[in-house]
Every structure is written in structure tokens, then in C-alpha cells.
Amino acid sequence: MGKKLNPMGIAVVIFALVLITMTAIRLTGMGSEFPNPVGQAMHRILVPLERTIWYIGDGIKDNLRAIFSFRTVKAENEELRRQVEQLKSDNLELKQKILAGLRYEELDKGVFQSPTLDKYEKIGAVVINRNPTAWYQTITVNKGSKDGVKVNDPVVANLGLVGKVISVYPTSADILLILDGEGQVGALVRNNKGKAIYGVLSGTYKREGRLTSSGSLEMDFRQDDEVNVGDLVLTSGLGGVYPKDIPIGVVVGTRLDPSGLLKTALIDPIVDFDSLEEVYLVSIPEGS
Amino acid sequence: MKRYFIMFVIFLVALSLPGTLFHYLSWAGIKPDLPMLWAIYLALHHRPSQGIGYGFIVGLFTDLYIGRYIGLNTITFAVVGFLISFLQQRWYKENIPLTMVLVFIATALGQTLLVLIAKAAGLHWFVGEALQIIIGIAFYNSLLVPITYPLIHRAFTSGCLYKKTEFEQR
Numbered sequence: 243m244g245k246k247l248n249p250m251g252i253a254v255v256i257f258a259l260v261l262i263t264m265t266a267i268r269l270t271g272m273g274s275e276f277p278n279p280v281g282q283a284m285h286r287i288l289v290p291l292e293r294t295i296w297y298i299g300d301g302i303k304d305n306l307r308a309i310f311s312f313r314t315v316k317a318e319n320e321e322l323r324r325q326v327e328q329l330k331s332d333n334l335e336l337k338q339k340i341l342a343g344l345r346y347e348e349l350d351k352g353v354f355q356s357p358t359l360d361k362y363e364k365i366g367a368v369v370i371n372r373n374p375t376a377w378y379q380t381i382t383v384n385k386g387s388k389d390g391v392k393v394n395d396p397v398v399a400n401l402g403l404v405g406k407v408i409s410v411y412p413t414s415a416d417i418l419l420i421l422d423g424e425g426q427v428g429a430l431v432r433n434n435k436g437k438a439i440y441g442v443l444s445g446t447y448k449r450e451g452r453l454t455s456s457g458s459l460e461m462d463f464r465q466d467d468e469v470n471v472g473d474l475v476l477t478s479g480l481g482g483v484y485p486k487d488i489p490i491g492v493v494v495g496t497r498l499d500p501s502g503l504l505k506t507a508l509i510d511p512i513v514d515f516d517s518l519e520e521v522y523l524v525s526i527p528e529g530s
Numbered sequence: 531m532k533r534y535f536i537m538f539v540i541f542l543v544a545l546s547l548p549g550t551l552f553h554y555l556s557w558a559g560i561k562p563d564l565p566m567l568w569a570i571y572l573a574l575h576h577r578p579s580q581g582i583g584y585g586f587i588v589g590l591f592t593d594l595y596i597g598r599y600i601g602l603n604t605i606t607f608a609v610v611g612f613l614i615s616f617l618q619q620r621w622y623k624e625n626i627p628l629t630m631v632l633v634f635i636a637t638a639l640g641q642t643l644l645v646l647i648a649k650a651a652g653l654h655w656f657v658g659e660a661l662q663i664i665i666g667i668a669f670y671n672s673l674l675v676p677i678t679y680p681l682i683h684r685a686f687t688s689g690c691l692y693k694k695t696e697f698e699q700r
Binding site: 281303372 | 591596605647
């Protein structure tokens with residue numbers, strides 16, 4: 243004969259569990275720092291495994307692409323052979339210019355040039371994991387607190403803004419992409435007269451066609467704000483996380499709010515998030 | 531002890547595959563929830579009191595690995611673990627199509643609970659297409675059953691995950 247369960251006791255236990263869970267979820271949200279030695283140990287074990295799978299997967303993907311586009315590659319090859327002959331003759335003349343070009347390349351280290359970003363140190367990192375669950379738009383990179391990465395550090399690719407660091411482990415870090423609705427960015431749109439209109443940009447993380455997991459970006463404005471297709475969207479520097487003037491995307495359309503007060507600009511991000519392989523973590527000193 | 535170690539290794543593999551291998555095999559951004567699938571498999575081979583415990587532990591470690599919203603998967607997996615281990619007493623565990631149905635239902639319930647708890651805790655999750663995502667994950671998890679379940683079931687009934695009874699140990 244088993245012990246009889248007290249319904250009141252069960253109800254109290256369930257209520258307490260729900261309360262504790264809700265509190266824990268709120269306290270350990272995005273960007274919060276709390277001691278997590280177990281999580282860090284698991285990351286230390288899994289990062290080498292994840293990196294290996296990632297490299298193998300990329301290799302297979304690249305090779306498959308070459309096989310499927312064999313005809314195009316062959317035609318391209320023949321065309322290129324013809325061009326090589328032509329180029330050989332131009333080559334000598336251009337060598338002088340190439341040498342000059344190489345000197346300039348020394349100055350340009352590959353990251354896009356932005357006056358606000360140039361003064362910060364940038365850490366190059368490789369993507370080793372994407373979206374551990376279908377509910378977040380995050381990536382994991384192979385640099386962590388040992389390399390000086392901190393929570394809330396902005397992340398850029400060679401063309402524009404990628405997101406911000408939300409968790410840091412000794413040898414890896416999680417980055418929330420701007421496509422995710424959880425992360426919002428203080429942004430501005432420069433219209434064709436050069437006037438800046440400020441707003442908050444947020445990710446929609448919607449799914450589009452098959453085999454793509456692309457999200458998109460949206461920004462709300464007053465209806466009389468002059469925002470047009472083709473306008474460039476940059477970070478505004480307001481909000482404390484992202485430095486000013488990092489390119490984010492281009493306005494591709496506007497949609498009127500049914501109430502007639504607002505309009506929403508649809509923004510196409512400059513960075514191709516689906517094929518992102520390397521990023522730069524911008525190290526912003528404390529208190530700057 | 532060896533049994534628990536093997537369970538933990540399988541769990542670690544289940545944690546790392548969705549972000550790596552299944553990135554290439556994702557369909558419209560949807561990938562399986564392997565930790566939840568593992569919690570379901572564990573619960574399928576244990577009593578309700580143990581099923582809830584395994585669900586809780588797998589969920590807690592998943593939360594610690596993800597590193598945020600600690601408690602979200604913990605409570606969800608515990609509920610799923612309890613439901614499954616309760617149901618498995620009346621279910622044909624050897625039947626693959628029936629197990630697929632069970633995994634589909636359990637994953638769909640689990641993911642729904644996950645979204646509800648996230649919304650109740652005030653997280654700004656985009657839930658506009660939650661139904662499609664939930665069904666997508668549940669469908670993907672159930673598709674993996676014919677590949678993974680026979681191996682796991684054999685391991686639990688006669689292989690490395692088989693728990694000897696006290697009589698056998700003597």
C-alpha cells in the first residue's frame with residue numbers, strides 16, 4: 243500500500259517550482275553574467291568536437307557545390323584560359339601598380355574602415371556552431387574570455403554589423419545575431435538629403451523559402467519621416483552597446499501601419515548571415 | 531557507473547549535433563531538438579519517478595550548456611520525462627511507428643510548453659510562427675526515431691545501457 247499523496251502538498255510544490263523557474267529564467271537572461279562552471283566545462287569538452295564537425299561539413303559542402311556546378315565551372319575555365327593569354331601581356335605593365343597596391347594593402351588589414359571602430363581593438367574569430375536550438379539566432383565562435391572577449395562586445399563582419407556577445411566561456415563565446423527579435427539595435431537611417439532619422443531596429447527572425455533560415459530586419463518610423471528604398475541604415479551609437487556608424491543594411495521597402503501613424507521600413511542586412519564563417523569581436527574598454 | 535557515463539556521452543553528442551551537423555541538414559531553419567529526444571528515450575525506459583528525474587537532469591545540463599534562461603528546459607524536460615515514462619507503461623515500446631507518434635506528440639507538447647513558459651517569464655520570443663516551428667521540430671525528431679531508436683532500445687534492453695536487477699547482480 244503506497245503512501246497517500248496530499249493534493250494540497252502537491253499544489254504547493256508545483257507552485258514553488260514554477261515560481262523558482264520563472265525567477266531563474268529572468269535572472270539568467272541574455273547578457274546576464276552568473277557563475278556557470280558546469281556550462282564552461284561542457285563547452286571546453288565540446289568545442290573541439292564541434293569545430294571538427296564544422297570543418298568537415300564545410301569541406302563536404304564546398305566539394306558538393308563544385309560537383310553540382312561542374313558545367314558552369316568547365317565553361318568558366320575555358321573562358322578564363324582565353325583571358326589568361328590576354329592578361330599575360332598586360333601583366334608586366336601592371337606589375338608596378340601591383341607593387342604599389344601591396345603597400346596599401348598593408349595598411350588595410352581586411353576589416354572595413356570605420357572611424358569609430360578603428361580606435362578599438364578587434365579580435366578575429368571563426369564560427370564553430372550555429373543556433374544550438376531552433377528558437378535562437380545565435381552563433382558560437384572560437385574566442386573567449388582568455389582572448390579578452392566580454393559580454394556585450396559588438397561583433398562585426400568584413401561588411402557590417404553581426405550582433406553582440408551574450409555569453410563568454412574561456413575558449414568560446416555566444417553571439418546573438420541582430421536578426422533575432424531578442425536583440426535590438428539603436429539605429430539611424432540616412433536619407434538622400436543626408437538627414438539622419440533615429441529609431442530602433444529589431445530582428446524578425448522569420449522563415450522564408452525552403453532550405454534557408456534567413457531572418458530580416460525592421461524599423462518603425464513616424465509616417466511623415468522621409469525614408470526611401472535604398473537608404474542606408476547605420477548604428478546610431480545610442481543604447482551603449484554598439485559604436486556609431488557601423489553599417490547594418492539597406493532599406494528595401496516600407497509598409498504602412500493600419501492606424502496610419504507609423505510606417506515600418508524593411509531592411510535587408512548587408513552581412514550574409516547564412517555563409518558567415520569569420521567575424522571580428524570589437525573589444526570596447528570598460529567605461530568608454 | 532559505466533551506464534551513467536555512456537548516457538552522459540550520448541547526451542553531449544546530442545547537445546553538439548544540432549548546432550553543427552544539423553545546421554547543414556536544417557529545413558527552413560528547423561532542426562531537431564536532440565536533447566529532448568534523448569530525454570524522451572530515457573523516460574521511455576524508466577519508471578515515472580525516474581523519468582521526471584532524468585528529464586530534469588538532461589534539461590538542467592542543456593540550460594547550463596546554452597548558458598541562459600536556466601530553468602526553461604529543466605522544467606520542460608521534467609514534464610516531458612514524466613508524461614513519457616507514465617505513458618510507456620501502456621505503450622508498445624518495440625513498435626517503431628508507434629514510437630514515432632509518441633515522440634511527435636511528446637516533442638510538440640514539450641516545445642509548446644517551452645514557448646508558454648518563455649512567454650510567461652516575459653521573454654521577447656518571436657512567436658508569430660511558433661506553430662510551424664513546433665510542428666517542424668516534432669516532425670524532425672520523429673523522423674530520427676527509425677534511425678536512432680532501434681539502437682537505443684537494444685542498448686537499454688540487452689546492451690550497454692541495460693540495468694541489471696538486484697537478483698542478477700547477486
